[in-house]
Amino acid sequence: MFLECTLLRVEADHYALTGPLAAVTIPTTLYDSLMARLDRVPTVCEVAQLGAMLGREFAYELLHALMPMEEATLQHGWNLSVFYLAHAEHQTALELGEQCLRLAQRVQDEALLLTAHLAVGVIWFYLGKPALACTHLEHTMALYNPAQHHVLAYQYGAMDPGIVGFGYDAWALWLRGYPAQARAQSAKALSLAQQLTHPYTLARTLYYDTILCQLRRDAPAVRDQADAAITVATAQGFALVQALGLSCVAGPSSCRSTVPRASYRYDRVSTRTGRPGRNFSDRIFWPCWRRRLASWASRKAG
16 A cells, blocks of 8 residues: 555665655555454454554653553453463463563563462472472562452452462472462461452462362361362352362372262362363362262272
């Protein structure tokens, strides 16, 4: 279009303007096509709309001040990272998480750094690298201020990111051979979750502590924490947490008599969250309680 209206001149290795761009108008034949393309990329569309309000000419600094792109870009990358992690595509998730971290480091924004370190730390945990996980999770916890950062729960994953950091750090510390530190971090997570008015964060934190109790082989504590998680989840309609809690209730040896009932209830709840095997949580816990039920049945028959 610009070449045909002689506003651009071809030089040796670039194009050069021959006049001001203010005189350019978009042909009617291209308008609908351009608008359709903008509508497919909401973030870019918002930038274009803001630019149209500012006028034909404006400084980049003004546009950036009115609409910083880093947070939107990082949030998109964070969501993609979680998506690939949930589908067990860990390497892709890690690459996206590290891209988010580089972006956060470039702009030096505390909230962005907190969530980016959390994403990378959780991925390293599922890659079987608890020491690397702790390195990033420690950054998350150091940056975390409940009063300032709790609002991030409504932007990233529906959970308070600082509390999630404490929960995963507890798991990673246990795997590294630091049980006392693991229990302290889990207790900190529970204390923070109980102070906030965010039921989903509380339900998930109770579940995180339930898993730590399982690792400690503390059957009564597993039952108590799982029951607490299930109670919150049932009251709020959190089917996934309800299923996860039920999977834990089926495990402790002191609860053998409840295994069939808990397994049946887990089966029923799992079908509401997606068929077993469709997400990483079901892939982990569906085989677990099947094996536990088979073991219970074998002992019963013997």
